[in-house]
Amino acid sequence: MNTEITIQDLDDATEEWIREEAGRRGVTVDQLLLELIQKGISVERQSSPIPAYDDLDSLAGTWTEEQATEFLNAIDDFELVDEKLWR
16 A cells, blocks of 8 residues: 655754654655654554453443343343244
8 A cells, every 4th residue: 555644844853854864874754754653653552552352341230220121121032932943
């Protein structure tokens, strides 16, 4: 995928550093910025990991009595057995 992103309102000092750093490393400005963005994303992901959940504990006990009753009424039909299917 070849996507373009434009950065607006970049201050002169930052732009100068980017150009000098790209020259020092012998890469294009685009290559340098891509590397810096990828490193920044990696650092961000490590510093604020998304918690992995394997259960619904955080939801347990959060329904009101009215919500629980409404849910149980909505699934009442699932308790009915069709005798024709079990013959």
